[in-house]
Amino acid sequence: MAAEKTSRPTMAQVAKLAGVSPTTVSLVINDDPRAKSISEPTRDRVAEAVRSLGYRPNHAARGLRTQKSETLGFITDEIATAPFAGDTIRGAQDYSWKRNHLLTVLNTGGDPSMEEASIEMVLGRQVDGIIFGAMYTREVAPPRSLERTRAVLLNCYAPGSTYISVIPAEKEGGRTATQILLDAGHRRIGFINGLGTTYAAKERLKGYRQALRDNGVSYEPRLVRNGNYHSDSGHRHARELLTGENPPTALFCSSDRMAVGAYYAIMELGLSIPRDVSVVGYDNQLELAAYASPPMTTIQLPHYELGYTAARYLLEDAPSNGQGGGTVHEIECPAVIRDSVGPPPN
Amino acid sequence: MAAEKTSRPTMAQVAKLAGVSPTTVSLVINDDPRAKSISEPTRDRVAEAVRSLGYRPNHAARGLRTQKSETLGFITDEIATAPFAGDTIRGAQDYSWKRNHLLTVLNTGGDPSMEEASIEMVLGRQVDGIIFGAMYTREVAPPRSLERTRAVLLNCYAPGSTYISVIPAEKEGGRTATQILLDAGHRRIGFINGLGTTYAAKERLKGYRQALRDNGVSYEPRLVRNGNYHSDSGHRHARELLTGENPPTALFCSSDRMAVGAYYAIMELGLSIPRDVSVVGYDNQLELAAYASPPMTTIQLPHYELGYTAARYLLEDAPSNGQGGGTVHEIECPAVIRDSVGPPPN
DNA sequence: CCGCTCCACTCAATCCTTTTACTAAATCGG
């Protein structure tokens, strides 16, 4: 019956109801350190007034005064297209939430003018920081405008800059994969790597070689191929490796897709996994790796952790204006053990 | 040398530089309809001042005055976990961007208290609307607090409410899949459906039956099974269907995962796709369907479009406070034709 | 040349919190 007050209650209304000044309400609500001088009864009256009016602070007004938005911007090239994007976003959002921040996502489609516009857009909203992410790990030259706020680079790095970067520990991932096969007893391990020019491929190769070295196995270049991450290239390279002379007894593939291609090649050759050939993939693309037959042992990219960690550095450590000393933080790529690895034949 | 002005320029500074009042600057910037009375030269001076100072309006201040945030909230249960989440978010963000809005994402993990908290959080930021999404299509009871703003339901519906809903056209999807097989000449079509209780399963079954009816094929309950969307249940049901009496010549599976399971069953039985058995999947989970062998014909869930459309209705049509008349908008699920369908044997 | 309408803007109030500077009353040490 009473006319519904359509607009939300303001702090002044709360103050009036509680019989105090807006200042007091503000102090109580934010429980400001200086508010220890406010008595328990007053505090309660304020709390009660807040509850009964359903008061929530107006974020715009607060932001105007404090110059903070409690919001993080998440700007990426194409990450939102990739199947793992959700995980990264979720990681970043989870940490943000812990710190009472919200996450605003923007994807630029890789268009530099869109990147610029996105940064301007979130800057206009006084975001407290920006996570600038790339779809695959690589070197980037972030737009200058990024320097106008705190920022952390996710899945990319800018040598010579002072941004903090968060990327997967690819070298270690390559080492882990290789070590799993070495531990199973393999000595001739084929490596179907990704495009030789990418960061991931270079690092994984380092990891592969290091694992061999650490185990006293000599490196044979003929066992290493560069594929393009797609299923058919995995198929082709696996076939070539396995039909060559003195074929490998195990394959480490730099993507689950290529590993699936390798699966087909192995089947076609009348061989069986892991009895005749062991396989380790990379990515842990759930659908592919887990539902393969047999379920595939693979190395997982830490998507969620990348997002979570980037948000954490942004809110915790990154000093303003990119003065982060250019540290690169590597996040571990854990192994997911399934059924595609066994001892070598004989 | 000059002390770097660290804080961003304000409208007053622009006004002073251009030799006009802040009002004028405001009118020019927003090119307000009432600003047609502002002369071209003045307009240019303002624009020039804006450029030279690198001025960007303070969003908080504007929001405070206008009671708008130009921000949409995207609240979901677990959607961000699902592999397709990125697409939905991207769709919503793309449309928001077109309308000069930003998208803030929140995922609740399905926890009702978290749902409530999320809504309160974005409400505190005066979002212009909320997209409330579910991971799989189902009926929901949205929290009451959602009524305090405009909202659109994505991938879910609330019967009896007045929210606009945007969901995939599952019945039509089921019909399409079945029709593809009928068109290829099949008359005994096995249907490995999902959990019988879900919206998707019920609707797809309706579509399946309607397609049969439209083509004068009688419905045989023995050909319909309920799986659990996972690979192994597809495997089991396919095996049972194909080894039974008078087996189907084609299988329609309600998920790509089950279809992959069916693939294995078919292989095990020494049959070949599509020569002996045709298969149609559902979801178009890229990795699974496209890299299967042979590549799988499937029905695509319109994730991007769902997000895009939800944002569109939110910004265009949805009147405040859920007064949307409870319309449910169905988004088409297009077929993706690959190589797993052919004519029946003989 | 008077009054009126337009034109091209400007003034000042407003949105809602936070924060600095202050004050009145109570307490305390000596």
Add this chain to the structure above:
DNA sequence: CCGATTTAGTAAAAGGATTGAGTGGAGCGG
């Protein structure tokens, strides 16, 4: 009992845009 602190608050300014109400001058009809 005095002056100094502490307690428990308050008043008012500030933060940066938008907007309703106004203003001074030019142009125009009569």
